[in-house]
Amino acid sequence: MSDNSILAVDFGNIHTRALLIDLVEGAFRLVARADERTTSGFPTNDVGIGMRRVISKLSAQTGRKLLTDDGRVITPEGNDRVGVDVFLTTTSVGRPLRTVVIGLFPEMSIASMIRATAGTYINVVDVISVEDRRTTEEHLNAIALADPDLIAIAGGTEEGATTPILEQARLTRLALRLMHRALPPSIIYAGNSALRPQIAAIFEGATQIFFADNVRPSLLRENIDDARAKLAIAFDSFTEQRGLGFDEVGFQARLGVLPNAQSYETIARYLGAATRKGVLLADVGSAVSTMSASVNGVVSTTIRTDMGLGHQADSALDAVGLDKVRAWLPFIASDEDIRAYMLNKTLRPGTIPQIHRTLYMEHALLRAVLSTLLKSARPLWTPEVALDDQREAMPPLGQIIGAGSGITGTGRPGMTAMLLLDALEPVGVTRLQADANALIPAMGVLARINPTAVVQVLDAGGLEDIGTAISLEGTPRPGRAVAVVTITTENGGAEKHTLEGGKIYLLPLSIGITAKVRVQVRGRGLTVGGRRGVRAEVVGGSAGVIIDTRGRPLPLEINLKARAAQIVGWYADATGDAPFEIPDAWLTPPEPVEANVETVLPRDAAQQDRIGSVVTESSKPPRRGMFGRGRSDQKGAPVPMQQNNEPEGELDDLRSLLP
Numbered sequence: 001m002s003d004n005s006i007l008a009v010d011f012g013n014i015h016t017r018a019l020l021i022d023l024v025e026g027a028f029r030l031v032a033r034a035d036e037r038t039t040s041g042f043p044t045n046d047v048g049i050g051m052r053r054v055i056s057k058l059s060a061q062t063g064r065k066l067l068t069d070d071g072r073v074i075t076p077e078g079n080d081r082v083g084v085d086v087f088l089t090t091t092s093v094g095r096p097l098r099t100v101v102i103g104l105f106p107e108m109s110i111a112s113m114i115r116a117t118a119g120t121y122i123n124v125v126d127v128i129s130v131e132d133r134r135t136t137e138e139h140l141n142a143i144a145l146a147d148p149d150l151i152a153i154a155g156g157t158e159e160g161a162t163t164p165i166l167e168q169a170r171l172t173r174l175a176l177r178l179m180h181r182a183l184p185p186s187i188i189y190a191g192n193s194a195l196r197p198q199i200a201a202i203f204e205g206a207t208q209i210f211f212a213d214n215v216r217p218s219l220l221r222e223n224i225d226d227a228r229a230k231l232a233i234a235f236d237s238f239t240e241q242r243g244l245g246f247d248e249v250g251f252q253a254r255l256g257v258l259p260n261a262q263s264y265e266t267i268a269r270y271l272g273a274a275t276r277k278g279v280l281l282a283d284v285g286s287a288v289s290t291m292s293a294s295v296n297g298v299v300s301t302t303i304r305t306d307m308g309l310g311h312q313a314d315s316a317l318d319a320v321g322l323d324k325v326r327a328w329l330p331f332i333a334s335d336e337d338i339r340a341y342m343l344n345k346t347l348r349p350g351t352i353p354q355i356h357r358t359l360y361m362e363h364a365l366l367r368a369v370l371s372t373l374l375k376s377a378r379p380l381w382t383p384e385v386a387l388d389d390q391r392e393a394m395p396p397l398g399q400i401i402g403a404g405s406g407i408t409g410t411g412r413p414g415m416t417a418m419l420l421l422d423a424l425e426p427v428g429v430t431r432l433q434a435d436a437n438a439l440i441p442a443m444g445v446l447a448r449i450n451p452t453a454v455v456q457v458l459d460a461g462g463l464e465d466i467g468t469a470i471s472l473e474g475t476p477r478p479g480r481a482v483a484v485v486t487i488t489t490e491n492g493g494a495e496k497h498t499l500e501g502g503k504i505y506l507l508p509l510s511i512g513i514t515a516k517v518r519v520q521v522r523g524r525g526l527t528v529g530g531r532r533g534v535r536a537e538v539v540g541g542s543a544g545v546i547i548d549t550r551g552r553p554l555p556l557e558i559n560l561k562a563r564a565a566q567i568v569g570w571y572a573d574a575t576g577d578a579p580f581e582i583p584d585a586w587l588t589p590p591e592p593v594e595a596n597v598e599t600v601l602p603r604d605a606a607q608q609d610r611i612g613s614v615v616t617e618s619s620k621p622p623r624r625g626m627f628g629r630g631r632s633d634q635k636g637a638p639v640p641m642q643q644n645n646e647p648e649g650e651l652d653d654l655r656s657l658l659p
Helices: 047-062 108-115 136-146 163-178 191-205 224-239 244-254 260-275 313-320 323-325 335-347 357-379 411-426 439-446 451-459 560-575 605-611 649-658
Strands: 005-013 015-024 027-037 086-091 096-103 124-129 150-153 186-189 209-211 257-259 281-282 288-293 296-305 400-405 427-432 465-471 483-489 494-500 504-507 514-521 532-540 545-548
Touching: 005 439, 015 047, 015 439, 027 047, 027 451, 027 649, 047 244, 086 244, 096 108, 096 224, 108 124, 108 224, 124 136, 136 163, 150 163, 150 296, 163 191, 186 191, 191 209, 191 483, 224 244, 224 257, 244 257, 244 400, 244 532, 257 260, 257 439, 260 281, 260 288, 260 296, 260 439, 260 451, 281 313, 281 357, 281 411, 288 357, 296 357, 313 323, 313 335, 313 357, 323 335, 323 357, 335 357, 357 411, 400 411, 411 427, 411 465, 411 504, 411 545, 411 560, 427 532, 439 451, 451 545, 465 514, 465 532, 483 504, 483 545, 494 504, 514 545
Parallel strands: 005 086, 086 257, 096 124, 096 150, 150 186, 186 209, 281 400, 400 427, 465 545
Antiparallel strands: 005 015, 015 027, 281 288, 288 296, 427 465, 483 494, 483 514, 504 545, 514 532
16 A cells, blocks of 8 residues: 555644645655644534544645545545545644653653653653652552543563562552542553563553553663653543544544654654754644754653643743743733733634734743743753753754744744744754744654655755854844855855844845855854854745844843833844834833722711721721631632722621611
């Protein structure tokens, strides 16, 4: 059976995207793409509806019948180009799997298992080890109360420990009996392989169990690839069980419904091996953010299920902090202003900014999420460097690929480049690309069955080339000449530019055109990739050649008015538009509002004696509820009551006069 035509569908929290890949003149090419809104939520609660809509769009574009009359994908391809040979599906929809990790030692098998979970949408809610000081009863309660979807058990090298692992397995089996769930959590075992028969016997008839190769076969060797593959299968099983139409979709797809985060790591590994340079892939979605990197031969993936620009905007704000968002705003914004915007995005994740103020707010969150994601990811691919806030430890990256509509959907390639440079602050020479077609999720899954197709589609320009960025390190002085750039094209033409510090320059170089660039820096302490000059062969893109003379680390002004001018100036550099004039009202602190307390005058002296002095809102005792206690929220904080026009003390006295 041939695998010449491929249909790939990716279910995001906002969009469902479909790609059609086929042989064109003997090579695999992206033939058509389409997207529709995901239909996993109310009122349909069925992702299959959105899938059929988007595939119907592909059929209309290509004139090719892809669905049967009852809405099923036609496989394999038949005569007259009807159907496709391969149907693949990936998803990032819904909440992550709540997972409890159980093992022997935190720095050994448990650490390896947690690294294995990084490639799947998993939220580790508890970790239990032999070094855990909790009692057996507390362990049981921890497992039962965590309400996990998955329990991952590891531990014991090959021909190593056995007894403590079996004890932990029996403890887990007892915890399953204490849970009151229609579907018990699945079990994945990735420990000493000699214990598989005993582990199978312990959980027989209790739940679904997956066996993976030992994640720590020896003290000095880690093996997490098979565990990641089994975790993907467990994710597929969980996805089908939760409904939303995934069961029917998974039945049609050749490999089921797989998490698209694993695709990012697969492609990072491939590109890192092919280019022998550092590669970074960053996807900021509506509910999940993913970063995969290949640096010095180390490939890793970091997933943050608490950060996104839509469904998880409010959660992302909690994760990154108000100050990180406010640092990128060219106007005064209170905590309430920022929180309100993020809450609205969480409630209406599909909305897009309509005015400058909301655009700045959206981009501020995007930068904060990307930089926080980078901070979480870097220890995995530079373990020999104590990072903390040492930005100078950033290794050179030859290629950065941005994904997610917040990055790829700006409509201006220069703006996309600016956002990536602002958040990630690469050094040296870096090729910037965007996955506007949502190609990477499909390519990562396709690599399992047809690696040749992946190579040919990526080499044929499946990713959008934004341009090559060359970034200065140090502290360039704004307004002073800091670099001389010479661009020599293939036809021998040369252009020379003298550039000032503190700006982003987009020098024209058409998509796909190769040129030689020479950069010579001027000024004390300035370098490019650690050198005073650099020569590089670059490929043009939609933004041309990007020269970032702002310096590293990025010098954001502390003064609000200066920072506002700085940020809008960078937007103007990146887009070619005139700088947006920030209204004075945006930079003027609001005047404090005094509390309006109405004073009620007593009618006579006797009543004055009974009423006493007027009680202000700040001096009132909390109002009493039905059981004599003031109202409070779930955290125990007092809840403001509805205010009226009369002081509480006076009302109490008036009530006492009633019969």
